[in-house]
Amino acid sequence: MTTTPTTRDDCAERDAADPLARFRDEFALPDGIVYLDGNSLGALPRATPGRVADVVEREWGRHLVASWNDAGWWDKPRTLGAALAPLVGAGADEVVVGDGTSANLFKTLVAALRLNPGRRVVVGEEGNFPTDLYITQGVVELFEGASTRLVGEDDAGLAAALEPGDVAVVLLSQVDYRTGALRDMAAATELAHAHGALVVWDLCHSVGALPIALSEAGADFAVGCTYKYLNAGPGAPAFTYVARRHHATARQPLTGWHGHAEPFGFTGEYVPAPGASRFLSGSQPLVAAAALEASLDIWARVDMAGVRAKSLAMTDLFLELTAGTGLEPVTPAEHARRGSQVSLRHPDGYPIVRALAERGVIGDFRAPDVLRFGFTPLYLRYVDVYDAAAALVDVLKTGEWREPRFDVRAQVT
Numbered sequence: 001m002t003t004t005p006t007t008r009d010d011c012a013e014r015d016a017a018d019p020l021a022r023f024r025d026e027f028a029l030p031d032g033i034v035y036l037d038g039n040s041l042g043a044l045p046r047a048t049p050g051r052v053a054d055v056v057e058r059e060w061g062r063h064l065v066a067s068w069n070d071a072g073w074w075d076k077p078r079t080l081g082a083a084l085a086p087l088v089g090a091g092a093d094e095v096v097v098g099d100g101t102s103a104n105l106f107k108t109l110v111a112a113l114r115l116n117p118g119r120r121v122v123v124g125e126e127g128n129f130p131t132d133l134y135i136t137q138g139v140v141e142l143f144e145g146a147s148t149r150l151v152g153e154d155d156a157g158l159a160a161a162l163e164p165g166d167v168a169v170v171l172l173s174q175v176d177y178r179t180g181a182l183r184d185m186a187a188a189t190e191l192a193h194a195h196g197a198l199v200v201w202d203l204c205h206s207v208g209a210l211p212i213a214l215s216e217a218g219a220d221f222a223v224g225c226t227y228k229y230l231n232a233g234p235g236a237p238a239f240t241y242v243a244r245r246h247h248a249t250a251r252q253p254l255t256g257w258h259g260h261a262e263p264f265g266f267t268g269e270y271v272p273a274p275g276a277s278r279f280l281s282g283s284q285p286l287v288a289a290a291a292l293e294a295s296l297d298i299w300a301r302v303d304m305a306g307v308r309a310k311s312l313a314m315t316d317l318f319l320e321l322t323a324g325t326g327l328e329p330v331t332p333a334e335h336a337r338r339g340s341q342v343s344l345r346h347p348d349g350y351p352i353v354r355a356l357a358e359r360g361v362i363g364d365f366r367a368p369d370v371l372r373f374g375f376t377p378l379y380l381r382y383v384d385v386y387d388a389a390a391a392l393v394d395v396l397k398t399g400e401w402r403e404p405r406f407d408v409r410a411q412v413t
């Protein structure tokens with residue numbers, strides 16, 4: 001079989017036949033932009049400003065404090081958790097929304113260490129997102145005799161790290177933020193459990209990007225943010241998954257009143273709530289939660305198998321169209337090992353990403369040398385993938401990225 005290069009017309013045909021195409025209209029995307037950074041900050045759903053305004057003007061402005069009961073404010077961490085649960089393959093009572101990913105990493109890692117007394121090693125990933133490494137370091141400093149052991153991307157390294165039998169908990173990202181490599185959640189969880197360790201999964205780059213099966217995999221804990229593929233807006237509250245079998249025994253350290261069994265008993269002693277609610281701490285940003293609610297309304301209508309199929313088709317297409325440019329793909333070619341992004345390596349990645357942005361193609365750069373392009377099937381078309389690849393090819397061919405103004409580093413890259 002010979003393969004002919006994909007044309008822009010081929011892409012337009014694929015868009016016409018795409019069952020997810022109708023979702024694009026639900027997002028407010030600026031004209032003239034191909035947005036390949038939805039893995040960093042998702043796009044704005046059109047329904048979000050209205051929902052946020054309603055919470056501000058009606059629920060807060062008019063109904064004031066009554067909204068804690070009448071608008072369901074008090075239960076938002078649970079109702080939003082239940083709405084999010086199908087996206088991660090969890091029971092409605094196993095997910096709560098609140099705080100940020102970094103804080104939730106702290107809570108779940110401490111809880112896991114306490115569930116596994118006698119073991120004091122935390123296994124992490126050397127290439128993980130910095131906050132995962134930093135929080136791990138902070139947690140380890142709190143437990144006498146605790147230490148960190150870092151592993152690479154492969155399960156063989158993980159097996160070796162677990163071998164001594166001293167590991168309390170393993171913290172793994174399902175999709176690596178830099179390379180886009182996808183881990184086999186079920187296999188890694190089974191491996192950890194076989195060695196007596198618990199697992200905390202970081203789902204920041206997988207939730208909303210691919211189907212996730214936490215319960216089926218037997219995961220213990222998971223955390224994730226909602227402002228990336230889930231499109232809930234900058235600083236939107238994160239989520240925590242607590243497997244039902246740990247509900248009665250897990251103890252997290254930020255024992256605030258929202259995690260209390262009887263928050264309005266106003267007693268002097270902390271008694272953890274039954275269930276995942278014990279992972280809550282204090283009052284939540286309910287205006288931001290309204291934006292998450294609006295985005296979850298979209299996700300409730302989305303078929304995740306379809307998202308996965310389109311995501312792989314788009315990343316395949318982008319890899320095909322950028323082959324031979326001298327950029328080295330770091331994202332695995334194998335579908336089973338690929339998340340929803342394409343990462344390409346080039347020593348001058350930063351100015352290339354800036355030159356592309358000037359042409360309206362928004363990707364990002366992750367030090368030291370990775371150009372990162374996220375593919376979000378709900379609002380991207382195949383023609384966008386085509387145009388982005390064509391722009392990248394042209395930026396490299398013309399060498400326009402060499403203009404000095406592209407090498408001025410912004411605060412956020």
Ligand SMILES: *Cc1c(COP(=O)(O)O)cnc(C)c1O
Pocket residue numbers: 100101102103128129131132173177202204205225238
């Ligand atoms: C984006 C991301 C985070 C973000 O943490 P915040 O507390 O929301 O800033 C954490 N971990 C990973 C793996 C991420 O990709």
